[in-house]
Amino acid sequence: MTAPLLPEPPLPLTTSSSQTKGRVVELLFLGTGTSGGVPNITCITSTTGPACRVCHSSLTPEGRKNLRRNTSLLIRYAHPDGKIRNILIDCGKTFYASALDWFPKYGIQEIHAVILTHGHADAIMGLDDLRPFSHRRLGGPIPVYLTNQTLSVVRGAFPYIVDSNLATGGGEVPRLQFHELSDPRKPFNVLGLEFLPLEVEHGVFADGCPFLCLGFRFDDVGKSPTDHRQGLISTASTDYFLHPLLETKYSSHFGYDQAVEAVREAQPKELAFFTDLTHEWDHATLSHRLSLLPSPPCPVQPAYDGMRLVCQDPLDPWTISSFTRD
Numbered sequence: 001m002t003a004p005l006l007p008e009p010p011l012p013l014t015t016s017s018s019q020t021k022g023r024v025v026e027l028l029f030l031g032t033g034t035s036g037g038v039p040n041i042t043c044i045t046s047t048t049g050p051a052c053r054v055c056h057s058s059l060t061p062e063g064r065k066n067l068r069r070n071t072s073l074l075i076r077y078a079h080p081d082g083k084i085r086n087i088l089i090d091c092g093k094t095f096y097a098s099a100l101d102w103f104p105k106y107g108i109q110e111i112h113a114v115i116l117t118h119g120h121a122d123a124i125m126g127l128d129d130l131r132p133f134s135h136r137r138l139g140g141p142i143p144v145y146l147t148n149q150t151l152s153v154v155r156g157a158f159p160y161i162v163d164s165n166l167a168t169g170g171g172e173v174p175r176l177q178f179h180e181l182s183d184p185r186k187p188f189n190v191l192g193l194e195f196l197p198l199e200v201e202h203g204v205f206a207d208g209c210p211f212l213c214l215g216f217r218f219d220d221v222g223k224s225p226t227d228h229r230q231g232l233i234s235t236a237s238t239d240y241f242l243h244p245l246l247e248t249k250y251s252s253h254f255g256y257d258q259a260v261e262a263v264r265e266a267q268p269k270e271l272a273f274f275t276d277l278t279h280e281w282d283h284a285t286l287s288h289r290l291s292l293l294p295s296p297p298c299p300v301q302p303a304y305d306g307m308r309l310v311c312q313d314p315l316d317p318w319t320i321s322s323f324t325r326d
Helices: 041-045 053-057 061-066 095-102 127-136 148-157 228-234 256-266 283-291
Strands: 023-031 072-078 084-089 113-115 142-146 176-180 188-190 193-204 210-218 239-242 244-246 271-274 300-302 308-310 319-321
Touching: 023 095, 041 053, 053 061, 061 283, 095 127, 127 142, 127 176, 142 148, 142 188, 148 176, 256 271, 283 300
Parallel strands: 084 113, 113 142, 142 176, 239 271, 271 300
Antiparallel strands: 023 072, 023 308, 072 084, 188 193, 193 210, 308 319
């Protein structure tokens, strides 16, 4: 069982529907790969050993769903004022290339807010590329929501972004306003949309302490039970995104079996997607494997770069737009 594939035109910049206002109407996967992305350059340049089928296929029209940039999601939210707001989750090393691929295709002109999950390069190293978006923005700097720990990393990597007085050269830097999450376990509001964070272990520090990053539930978080962690697991309402990095469990990511078990535990009502995929995973092969899962709570699929989920009417199911890459 798979979700329907429907061609979808770009969303309008405004909406007049009272049913649409105040809810998420589109999700766009800007990237679905790990920090290194797919293809792995050494797989492409290697002249010894067997060729990496996934990496080589990613450079062909038939295998384009294997081309994966750093995992990132654009949330398109119909604000009660009738205008669409674009909220970016993570802005990593490949953000520029992703934006160049998908923003013109889907008519995306602005970024209204950014949320950072953690301080790794695949989540923050594209912040400087927000420069043109911040300078065309009429409402002031782009708000960026992050933990104190992540802000410390951003400050070390981009001191001139956090404090423009440290800028050199021409002095034209991204205009960002950082909002520290005082308690990363409490809901916070971004442009009228509420996000419920979930701290997730994403590796360890040198002293063995867990390195935590944030996952989020959004759109209907007000329906969650008091226990926010259990709320994210037990009442996933529509879409559920998981990161099965490798076939087997890895220090910072689920393996395949752990990801499948998490879907069964979450019981999402409509769709579930795997993302943050390495070159170990061929899209078509993984899709087929997931289609054979016995009695899943909903269709489970691998996400791919450029995939859009669209739902402009709360009574309609989410649909997946057709995949095209020029």
